[in-house]
Amino acid sequence: MSILSLQGISKRYGAVQALSGVTFDVPPGSVFGILGPNGSGKTTLLGIVTDVLKADSGSFQLFGKPGNAMQRRSIGTLLETPNFYHYLSGWKNLEISASIKRRGADDIERVLKVCGLYARRDAAFKTYSLGMKQRLALAAVLLGDPDVLILDEPTNGLDPSGIAEVRGIIHDLARSGKTIILASHLLDEVEKVCTHVAILQRGQLLLSGAVTEVIQRNDFVELSAADNQALSALMLRYPGCNSAVISGSSVIATFDSYPDTAAINGWCANNGIWLSQLQLRKKSLEKAFLELTHTSNS
Numbered sequence: 062m063s064i065l066s067l068q069g070i071s072k073r074y075g076a077v078q079a080l081s082g083v084t085f086d087v088p089p090g091s092v093f094g095i096l097g098p099n100g101s102g103k104t105t106l107l108g109i110v111t112d113v114l115k116a117d118s119g120s121f122q123l124f125g126k127p128g129n130a131m132q133r134r135s136i137g138t139l140l141e142t143p144n145f146y147h148y149l150s151g152w153k154n155l156e157i158s159a160s161i162k163r164r165g166a167d168d169i170e171r172v173l174k175v176c177g178l179y180a181r182r183d184a185a186f187k188t189y190s191l192g193m194k195q196r197l198a199l200a201a202v203l204l205g206d207p208d209v210l211i212l213d214e215p216t217n218g219l220d221p222s223g224i225a226e227v228r229g230i231i232h233d234l235a236r237s238g239k240t241i242i243l244a245s246h247l248l249d250e251v252e253k254v255c256t257h258v259a260i261l262q263r264g265q266l267l268l269s270g271a272v273t274e275v276i277q278r279n280d281f282v283e284l285s286a287a288d289n290q291a292l293s294a295l296m297l298r299y300p301g302c303n304s305a306v307i308s309g310s311s312v313i314a315t316f317d318s319y320p321d322t323a324a325i326n327g328w329c330a331n332n333g334i335w336l337s338q339l340q341l342r343k344k345s346l347e348k349a350f351l352e353l354t355h356t357s358n359s
């Protein structure tokens with residue numbers, strides 16, 4: 062059963078079509094990245110799922126059932142930085158958060174430890190660094206130990222060490238079995254932390270699936286032999302090979318599906334070409350994303 066299942070979600074703000082028929086499923090235990098450039102509809106989508114906004118059409122289910130208030134209470138959401146009291150300590154602020162949320166009053170020590178803030182629990186919020194403030198926001202989300210977390214741009218505005226700290230917490234939460242849905246426009250970030258991804262552009266879903274599949278679909282093979290012309294011609298006859306271009310001293314070959322290097326090696330040898338180089342090259346999610354969005358623009 063999917064944790065979250067979206068079917069044909071559309072939303073328009075006046076002349077702006079923010080979401081157009083978005084459909085995808087979030088598997089349990091995944092870290093699911095909703096990725097897209099600014100204005101692609103990520104926040105709108107999270108707003109709909111958390112009942113802050115209403116979709117014009119389409120539907121979604123949480124835990125296999127139409128979303129209701131009870132289910133939403135079992136989800137930790139961080140859509141925007143909460144208004145913490147500057148003169149109060151981290152601990153006191155969490156006491157207030159727990160009473161507003163009506164959950165997690167006895168969970169404050171744990172969430173402060175998870176977010177690496179326990180040592181500074183009694184210091185005033187205004188003395189916290191930006192990274193600590195964001196981790197306190199995350200701590201508030203974790204009150205009551207929800208199984209599902211929805212986070213909008215959780216590393217926004219942080220410096221590299223702040224980003225790494227938040228990423229570390231997300232990794233630990235994922236390892237403990239939480240399902241995490243997070244929106245980000247940072248491709249590198251999503252690649253490092255997410256198991257699954259949905260890519261949005263101007264409200265359209267371009268693609269969704271496991272990050273490894275999204276990247277693997279774009280893997281390519283770099284190979285060379287004494288006669289690269291002959292190698293390129295041979296590779297074009299290899300089943301599933303859709304391009305084989307000479308680049309410098311190598312041939313770059315791309316494929317319909319994940320390339321099997323052992324099979325490629327065997328194919329070349331059986332056809333009288335002995336390879337001096339054969340390497341599977343991984344494209345980054347960033348490269349895959351840029352190609353995908355470029356193709357859909359053209």
Ligand SMILES: Nc1ncnc2c1ncn2[C@@H]1O[C@H](COP(=O)(O)OP(=O)(O)OP(=O)(O)O)[C@@H](O)[C@H]1O
Pocket residue numbers: 074075077078079097098099100101102103104105106246
């Ligand atoms: N309340 C609103 N009124 C009018 N237009 C809106 C409103 N909220 C969002 N939009 C527009 O809808 C589109 C999607 O916005 P949304 O904030 O969901 O995108 P996003 O991917 O989260 O962007 P960002 O990364 O900048 O936060 C944008 O064109 C935005 O300008």
